[in-house]
Amino acid sequence: MSKARLETFSDGVIAILITIMVLELRTPAGTSWHALRHELPVLLAYVLSFVYLGIYWNNHHHMLAAVSRVSGATLWANLHLLFWLSLVPFSTAWMSEHHFPSVPTATYGVVLLAAAIAYYVLQSTLLRAEGDESRLRAAIGSDVKGKISPFLYCLAIGLSFVSRWIGLAVYVAVALIWLVPDRRVERHLTR
Amino acid sequence: MSKARLETFSDGVIAILITIMVLELRTPAGTSWHALRHELPVLLAYVLSFVYLGIYWNNHHHMLAAVSRVSGATLWANLHLLFWLSLVPFSTAWMSEHHFPSVPTATYGVVLLAAAIAYYVLQSTLLRAEGDESRLRAAIGSDVKGKISPFLYCLAIGLSFVSRWIGLAVYVAVALIWLVPDRRVERHLTR
Amino acid sequence: MSKARLETFSDGVIAILITIMVLELRTPAGTSWHALRHELPVLLAYVLSFVYLGIYWNNHHHMLAAVSRVSGATLWANLHLLFWLSLVPFSTAWMSEHHFPSVPTATYGVVLLAAAIAYYVLQSTLLRAEGDESRLRAAIGSDVKGKISPFLYCLAIGLSFVSRWIGLAVYVAVALIWLVPDRRVERHLTR
Amino acid sequence: MSKARLETFSDGVIAILITIMVLELRTPAGTSWHALRHELPVLLAYVLSFVYLGIYWNNHHHMLAAVSRVSGATLWANLHLLFWLSLVPFSTAWMSEHHFPSVPTATYGVVLLAAAIAYYVLQSTLLRAEGDESRLRAAIGSDVKGKISPFLYCLAIGLSFVSRWIGLAVYVAVALIWLVPDRRVERHLTR
Numbered sequence: 057m058s059k060a061r062l063e064t065f066s067d068g069v070i071a072i073l074i075t076i077m078v079l080e081l082r083t084p085a086g087t088s089w090h091a092l093r094h095e096l097p098v099l100l101a102y103v104l105s106f107v108y109l110g111i112y113w114n115n116h117h118h119m120l121a122a123v124s125r126v127s128g129a130t131l132w133a134n135l136h137l138l139f140w141l142s143l144v145p146f147s148t149a150w151m152s153e154h155h156f157p158s159v160p161t162a163t164y165g166v167v168l169l170a171a172a173i174a175y176y177v178l179q180s181t182l183l184r185a186e187g188d189e190s191r192l193r194a195a196i197g198s199d200v201k202g203k204i205s206p207f208l209y210c211l212a213i214g215l216s217f218v219s220r221w222i223g224l225a226v227y228v229a230v231a232l233i234w235l236v237p238d239r240r241v242e243r244h245l246t247r
Numbered sequence: 248m249s250k251a252r253l254e255t256f257s258d259g260v261i262a263i264l265i266t267i268m269v270l271e272l273r274t275p276a277g278t279s280w281h282a283l284r285h286e287l288p289v290l291l292a293y294v295l296s297f298v299y300l301g302i303y304w305n306n307h308h309h310m311l312a313a314v315s316r317v318s319g320a321t322l323w324a325n326l327h328l329l330f331w332l333s334l335v336p337f338s339t340a341w342m343s344e345h346h347f348p349s350v351p352t353a354t355y356g357v358v359l360l361a362a363a364i365a366y367y368v369l370q371s372t373l374l375r376a377e378g379d380e381s382r383l384r385a386a387i388g389s390d391v392k393g394k395i396s397p398f399l400y401c402l403a404i405g406l407s408f409v410s411r412w413i414g415l416a417v418y419v420a421v422a423l424i425w426l427v428p429d430r431r432v433e434r435h436l437t438r
Numbered sequence: 439m440s441k442a443r444l445e446t447f448s449d450g451v452i453a454i455l456i457t458i459m460v461l462e463l464r465t466p467a468g469t470s471w472h473a474l475r476h477e478l479p480v481l482l483a484y485v486l487s488f489v490y491l492g493i494y495w496n497n498h499h500h501m502l503a504a505v506s507r508v509s510g511a512t513l514w515a516n517l518h519l520l521f522w523l524s525l526v527p528f529s530t531a532w533m534s535e536h537h538f539p540s541v542p543t544a545t546y547g548v549v550l551l552a553a554a555i556a557y558y559v560l561q562s563t564l565l566r567a568e569g570d571e572s573r574l575r576a577a578i579g580s581d582v583k584g585k586i587s588p589f590l591y592c593l594a595i596g597l598s599f600v601s602r603w604i605g606l607a608v609y610v611a612v613a614l615i616w617l618v619p620d621r622r623v624e625r626h627l628t629r
Numbered sequence: 630m631s632k633a634r635l636e637t638f639s640d641g642v643i644a645i646l647i648t649i650m651v652l653e654l655r656t657p658a659g660t661s662w663h664a665l666r667h668e669l670p671v672l673l674a675y676v677l678s679f680v681y682l683g684i685y686w687n688n689h690h691h692m693l694a695a696v697s698r699v700s701g702a703t704l705w706a707n708l709h710l711l712f713w714l715s716l717v718p719f720s721t722a723w724m725s726e727h728h729f730p731s732v733p734t735a736t737y738g739v740v741l742l743a744a745a746i747a748y749y750v751l752q753s754t755l756l757r758a759e760g761d762e763s764r765l766r767a768a769i770g771s772d773v774k775g776k777i778s779p780f781l782y783c784l785a786i787g788l789s790f791v792s793r794w795i796g797l798a799v800y801v802a803v804a805l806i807w808l809v810p811d812r813r814v815e816r817h818l819t820r
Binding site (some may be wrong): 440443444446447450453454455458461510513514517520521524525527528532535536539540541542545587 | 647654691
Binding site for chain 4 (some may be wrong): 063064069070071072074075076078079081083084087088089092103106110113114115117118120121235
């Protein structure tokens with residue numbers, strides 16, 4: 057089966073998710089810089105979630121580029137990932153509009169954790185289909201980032217109840233770890 | 248005529264439908280776990296509709312993969328299917344925000360029933376164009392799931408007035424029947 | 439220049455327009471059939487606009503299929519068409535939520551009229567590039583529907599001030615005229 | 630790596646941005662022409678932002694058409710551009726619903742300025758990958774428009790505090806400068 061529609065559909069869903077968050081950016085109540093600054097937490101949370109969804113799209117793009125075929129199981133593993141990503145705008149809004157209380161901040165981490173697990177499941181499904189000698193297997197390598205992230209999310213979820221700012225700091229740190237472009241697949245494709 | 252644009256457009260519409268439902272997930276009123284739990288019915292209804300739209304996208308993907316050409320009649324049969332699917336977010340919201348009263352729960356079933364019929368019409372339109380010796384004909388086979396679903400929806404609509412939970416249970420059951428991946432087309436394509 | 443991105447972008451915009459209208463379908467205030475019936479005008483207006491956008495997508499699909507290249511002028515003529523189509527959800531909502539008063543109903547016609555003119559401009563731009571011996575020229579033929587529609591829209595705009603129902607009836611009639619599938623291009627492509 | 634998904638994703642995001650602005654067009658409070666006229670500033674701001682996003686899509690289309698490969702850095706430079714474009718609906722709404730006060734009007738310019746810089750960064754990233762002998766290098770030429778626009782945005786931001794109308798006039802002027810179709814790439818591709 058062709059992977060083209062899987063890519064088109066995923067592109068569509070992630071494109072919508074990354075943009076509908078702006079629909080939740082309410083315009084400031086006044087018309088001064090001060091009114092805009094009051095919306096700053098919401099804007100910064102938007103930036104964080106934009107970066108996370110960008111990372112997922114980027115990695116999804118790289119992973120699929122190394123894949124030659126998709127099965128029915130892949131379609132569902134992919135939909136499962138999209139489901140958790142679809143909750144990112146919801147949890148971003150809940151966390152930011154109340155200025156980052158513990159429970160919503162922890163919930164944001166739960167959604168990120170579930171998305172990370174769903175990505176891992178999708179990757180495993182693809183690896184099973186491609187085989188151990190595949191380009192994808194070589195490209196993924198040791199997958200340190202993929203293995204470390206879930207633990208960092210768990211850490212952040214726990215720390216949210218100690219201090220919301222520590223929890224948030226961990227989320228930002230994980231995003232920065234991933235922002236360093238994942239050149240593994242790219243390198244292997246070029247060879 | 249090429250089927251590429253039909254696929255792109257359908258992917259776009261279904262991607263939007265599956266994601267705009269999250270726009271209707273209002274953020275909980277408070278910031279406690281309790282406030283989140285209060286939104287649980289809405290979240291669960293979202294999961295159900297996400298799965299239904301995922302099933303439709305999946306089957307649509309499989310069906311179109313076995314098709315070689317599309318006609319003007321196909322375009323309209325496809326738009327007709329998309330119309331009914333577009334009412335899924337509306338009926339999901341109506342059903343879940345009032346915690347599943349009879350009439351909205353039955354209406355949800357009416358929309359699912361109409362979508363199932365529209366899918367059947369689209370399938371028939373494609374079959375007529377492809378012919379009895381086609382890959383699509385062989386791939387669809389006896390189509391037990393497709394034939395049984397409308398009756399289950401009718402059953403659920405009726406049962407919604409007896410007990411909303413029985414109606415909902417049937418909707419969940421039909422989704423589970425379809426979640427078992429439809430390997431028929433896949434199997435035939437591999438041969 | 440390739441026409442692929444023009445098609446993808448137009449598909450995206452029309453897919454979004456056709457689906458965001460459902461975001462404006464507010465869920466009924468109560469949970470009875472009566473509450474649903476109260477939303478009926480809004481639902482019927484949604485059906486009408488869904489059909490209109492479907493017609494535009496369909497005709498756009500057919501027209502582009504007969505075209506081999508696109509220029510910078512085409513891109514802008516296409517954006518111009520998309521602009522007017524983007525006002526369809528706005529005018530649909532204004533017209534239907536107040537149960538079809540004269541001015542909003544006439545405004546709906548103005549938007550349809552502007553979209554029809556924009557479509558004509560796009561068609562002319564493409565024809566100029568393709569030439570008189572082109573497949574597109576042959577496929578469009580006498581273009582009776584395209585020539586008669588603007589006059590019917592003007593008629594409907596005027597009649598909206600006499601009776602809203604006559605105005606609406608003309609909009610429905612024009613949609614029905616177009617719903618009869620436009621097999622001209624298809625016929626010529628098959629030859 | 631293929632540029633197809635980069636184009637699909639960008640098309641998706643820009644298509645959504647250009648259309649979700651209509652979701653923010655609230656229907657007029659009354660049903661008279663007068664009520665519609667009251668929404669005129671909002672509608673005109675929508676037209677301006679629609680044109681700006683159309684210009685970006687158009688130029689993006691032209692630029693990518695002259696490019697043969699994309700790298701991981703390109704993906705992020707592109708996401709960076711999309712981020713700033715995603716703030717256009719937000720700043721348009723803030724500026725127009727209060728009838729163009731100084732601070733929101735200046736903020737609109739800041740978003741346009743940031744988008745212009747992001748576009749320049751993306752262009753530079755692509756140029757670095759393509760090399761000095763590339764089709765893209767030849768096609769971009771002196772890039773007068775690209776170099777002059779940021780200064781005009783800075784000018785408009787400053788002038789917004791003198792008079793909102795002068796600030797707006799500069800935004801309109803920059804849009805008009807770009808509306809003149811950018812035939813450079815096209816010309817070079819034809820050769």
